[in-house]
Amino acid sequence: MARRPVVLVATASLLVGLVPATAIADDHDRGGAPPSPGAPGIGDPYFPLDGNGGYDVEHYDLDLGYDPATDVLSGSATVEAQATQALSAFDLDFVGPTVEAVTVDGRPATWVRADGELTVTPERPLRDDREFEVTVTYSGVPATIQAPLIGSSGFIHTDDGALALGQPDVAAHWFPANDHPLDDATFAVSLTVPEGLEGVSNGALEDVRTQDGRTTWSWQTREPMAPYLATMAVGDFEIEEYEAGGLRFWDAVDPDAAATPPPTEPGAPPGEPVSVVDQVRASFARQPEVLDFLSGHFGPYPFQTAGGVVDAVPELRFALETQTRPVYSPAFFTDPVLADSTLVHEYAHQWYGNSVRLAAWQHVWLNEGFATYAEWLWQEQEGVSTAQQTFDAVYGNAPPEFWQVVIGDPGPEALFDIAVYYRGAMTLHALRQVIGNTAFSQVLEEWAASRAGEAVTTDEFTALAEELSGRDLDDFFEAWLFTPARPPLG
Known part of the structure; x- marks a missing residue:
């Protein structure tokens, strides 16, 4: 936004005898609250x-x-x-x-x-x-x-x-x-x-x-x-610019990006780093497909540009949903399934986390649970596993400490605990089972559309789910979000 200077017009006679401090009146002079420091x-x-x-x-x-x-x-x-x-x-x-x-x-x-x-x-x-x-x-x-x-x-x-x-x-x-x-x-x-x-x-x-x-x-x-x-x-970086699906993409790939593949056997020593550039390019080529898939579940992509960044940084061990252009560790590209799922996760954040953002960090499951569930939906389409199979595997095998994390208010020390991601996704899948596919789809799309550009809370989401499903979900959300124990099924 352009700034316009405030121009003060005064006659020479008015300027004579006036000290500069009187030229600008503060709020107190105008009858408002006196100026004070911002918090x-x-x-x-x-x-x-x-x-x-x-x-x-x-x-x-x-x-x-x-x-x-x-x-x-x-x-x-x-x-x-x-x-x-x-x-x-x-x-x-x-x-x-x-x-x-x-x-x-x-x-x-x-x-x-x-x-x-x-x-x-x-x-x-x-x-x-x-x-x-x-x-x-x-x-x-x-x-x-x-x-x-x-x-x-x-x-x-x-x-x-x-x-x-x-x-x-x-x-x-x-x-x-x-x-x-x-x-x-x-x-x-x-x-x-x-x-x-x-x-x-x-x-x-x-x-x-x-x-x-x-x-x-x-x-x-x-x-x-x-x-x-x-x-x-x-x-x-090798920067590639292109258009697809009405969006402009910029991809930036370090030609030296490399990572160490996971060991083929438990306890085996790590191998040598190998180039992941070909897999990065193969996965980035699927970005328009990923966005089309997510748009089918969440509604239109909320931004005008897209793309990704992969830098040769061995000490980087995460990906981040930086707006319109997520950044990925090379380590995610040692396996094609992992690579594509990670793209889905970070792009899902463009709806849930970026367009619809957090009012406070205690509501972080609204970011990570939604993005993780997007991975489950993608893997179901890809024939890797169904969302129900993934839910069942986590429900049956997660250790006791997993269920101790209260994901609706995890505390700063557990802000990015794995439970925030997986129990968050499980909460959404369990909600889908309770309210049905039609109402669940309405919740996903309405949450993204009606809260676009807003900062949100967990209470707002649970209220929307109740409104669109016509059901009282207080006990459901209390069990899944705020109870340090494994919720019962059914």
Whole structure:
């Protein structure tokens, strides 16, 4: 959104004798509430300091340069926002490189950093409902996060560049943000890299320009997204652009992508990494088919662009539903069934998790349960196994600790526990058995359509299921979502 400067017109006689402070009236002068600092958190019970209060972000404009030789990320992030209260100061989430300057509407602002918060005090208070721009200029080497189960995330330094991704609050490692899914916004990302390398992000590639040995890749997302769904990848990629089914695709594949196949026998030592590029290309060729399949269950694809990214990053052990362009570890492409199922999972998130996003992280089963169930539906179509067979296998073989996870409110320590995925999918399959195929299909489509672009809760989903099925499902959802025990069948 373009900003229009406020023009103050005054006669020379009025200007004489007036001090500058009287030229702009704050909310208190106008009879509103006096300006006060915005809250340092958006109110998530699991992550109290994630996100911020006092404003709503409308757009991020990231103009960044990356030098693989030094690992330095530098540039500026301009955040266009609207105040939701009179603000004397406000916070951005930022644990990234050194801040060099901050401006608000082009005027220098004061700022301090502490505990992952960048607190900005504008030259003058911001009145309630005012639109404003804050620009943060920064430079340095972003940090990589190490986690036992998923390996590296955050800002990963690769052999020829970098890859930025992760959840729940990783965006703040590479750009200042209101880093919570409750506040989505559109994005423009320009990545300036050494000539010969590629810079990849979300949405549509709008421009590529080379000057003085550096190339700028400019990407734009026209549909809002949560900050954690933004990504950047810099390196040697083979980029393929094409159209299918009315969508524009951009695929970025590292020609050196390799992974170690799983051992053929239990206890066998791991083998040597092998190239997975052919399998990546074979699976990516099925993306239009995958989206057509999912659209048949969930309704129209909610975005205008699609594609995928595979980088040669051995320490990356997960895939992420970065909006319009999921990022995949090469490890998922050692087996064609696993590869295609993973594509289905991440694309299902484009409906459930990206378009329909979380109001708070405690509702994460609404993301992972739906995406996992999409895999079951795909595997049924592919003749791998039926959804019922998968349900029965998990129900009969899951260990006791699996059933101890209360997936409707798992706590931050179990946010991405396997039970959130599989018990979440089982909840949907059990719901299908209770309300019937017709009502279940209506629930899936209506949930995606009526809540598109909204932040949602578990209570909203259960209410919709009851409304469309005409049944009281309180006991059902209590057993499947909120009871630390295996639910009875029937």
